[in-house]
Amino acid sequence: MKAAGRICDVQAGDIIDGRFRVERRIGAGGMGTVVCATHLQLGEPVAIKFLNPEAAEDDDSRCRFLREARTSARLRNEHVARLMDYGVCEDGSPILVMEFLAGEDLGQALHRRGPLPVDEVVEYLLQACEALAEAHARGLVHRDLKPSNLFLTRGADGDPLVKVLDFGISKSYTGGADDSLNAKITGSYGLVGSPAYMSPEQVSGHDVCPKTDIWALGVVMYECLIAECPFERKSMAEVFVAVLKNDPPPLQSKRGDVPESMEKLCGWCLHKATEGRCPSVVSFAEELFQVAPTDARRVMVRRIRRLAQAAHTDSDRTEGSESPPIAGTSVTAWKRTRAVRRLRPG
Template identity: 50%
Template sequence: MLLGKYRVERVLGRGGMGVVVAARHVELGELYAIKFLLPNWAGDPVLRERFLREARAAARLRSEHVARVHDVGRMEGDVPYMVMEHLEGRDLKAVLREGGPLPVDQAVTYMVHVCDAMAEAHAAGIVHRDLKPANLFLTRRANGSPCVKVLDFGISKQTGPEEVDLTGTGQMFGSPLYMSPEQMARAKSADARADIWAIGGILYELLTARSPFFAANVMEVVTRVLQEEPVPPTQLRPDLPPAVDAVIWRCLRKQPADRYTSVEELAVALRGILGMAGEAGFGGAMPLPARPVMPSSPGGVSTSGIPAISAPVVHGAPSDATTSAWEKTGTKGTPGGARWPVWAGAATLAIALLLGLAWFGLRGSSSIEETPAAATSIGAATASAPVIVDPAPLPPATTSAVAPAAPEPTVSPESPPPSLPPTVSAPAAPAKGPVAPRPPATSAPNRGPSKQSRHESLF
């Protein structure tokens, strides 16, 4: 029994710094997820503050796309805890791992959900700084329709007179594969546009089953993020509508000022792709090159209820200025004024060394994990009023899950070492220039949640 009113039913996750349990309220009969630090870490004031920061950030947000926190406090021994909604489903990292690149409508809709959550967070002065597939959880609404929820605001940056930034000089928090150049250079300077960068990178990965800056080690990831352009997703997956290139290209601009000005603006562009996908029949999962052609879902995606949005309409090969600029730069750098500052060459080495040493110290190696392939179904919600787009219902969930208590080992030199490895490694060193992706496992469209053990690395 916890706190005199919660009966623990099972452990959902365990790590070096804490535990998450499923517990039922003895009076209400409701099932909750309770997260708490282990006693040996509860005395660390910085860890306690990050723990409470996550609770405060989530408690301030009302979006259905944010995992809710119902209560926070301290147990015996001054151990902090938080009571959260109990979720059934799986995170997007597991979705990718189990099947392959997602259908266009599903991947884009996931990101519309994320934009909805982050629009409210940014309006409240909260920057997540650690968006990644493992922190995006696919669950279901009460009516059975799919819903993606953003987890883990533990390293979020919050503004306001009462807020203290826990990021010290020389510290870097986040996951390198999804960190923007400015966040790598100085985490304190990261604003909402760093989250926009991460959303673009996640969308790229959902559609191609590889990170845009995938590399064999942390140092090379840093170099690619600061100095190189990723391969356009349409080169890896020709069935994608060219507008996907344009949206992702803008999200991944090296200079924050060149990206979308807000997640609301990004959501408008994403809904434009949804409309195009529906018209062109891009509703089903399509293979990467060198794989057999896979069937698309019947009828594509219904776009009823989605407001008409002007979006870049491109027929055949990309021809707009945005995509052309991407093609011209290839993987060698960014065009003209979009280039990361001249001093980035020297900064790259310094940042890479710092990130690499920190990462090596946390896990004993510096490999980066590329997510293998997966497929599933999903609904959509607008950044303001939710509008559901359901290509297919989500089958019953089989695994319970909850937001992690702290980011998968963050690249912070001063963070205590977690007991389990972070979510980044690589099968091999990448070749120079565009690299063909590893063929994904054959996927079946619209697969439902399946069992996963992501809770083992929650702390």
């Protein structure tokens, strides 16, 4: 075993921060990489996320990374991937230490299985609504909901458990302490989100609100039922035209067993104008519950209502006192001093 050099060059067996042994790489994207590691003292698996070299040198990418850390720390719901630690390594690269999730994301499941059973779609989306209900109650819009950001794992009781991932481009729609981060992220990336899942207001560069996530829920629901994204096109320009002007084919024309109520809910979510769209995650959950009601789902809808009505008092308590260091500020090497403050969800 050896200590990792540059964090971007880690390999299986490398030690990060003297505490984590890298086991394998489990994901990579344009901005960052995720590895599975073992906490040497606890013997438990964790997921460590870090920026790729180019992104690590870009202030705006670091701001997005910091946004993900702060947001994940504020959200306590079991349907949000849990943040365990945040820090800056000796080479100056920030890392997130998250709970390790065994399973696959919804996009992988759709690729492997094709269209999903109606009952399964209802279950997955209701669980995602729990995470969104808390986020919206805290004034946050995810802005990048899509199948690859919904992870399918299992809870301690063995039942299916959905975790919402990647709050890195979430945005406060009520104003607050992170407005400067919002401006930096949006200013750098312009249109923020994954084009085929972006709402008309995102495509048009207008302000987002919770109904922006409702639109994305409608797109995800449509894709889950027929294994096709309704707005996917060959070019980004064609995607934007489709989002702004085209209605997708009716679900029932693609799949005969889709209930009429589900067809109507999807259309309500995909209304081009926000004023005509499903108004809240609570309304979405209440309508979706009627498609395949069970006692457990009735309890889930009640929980979503409570989360949506929750006060924001504990989110204000940690502002300014336990936030991780802002990207670009001077930070002493994490391993040497342990000076980096840690964010914990609970």
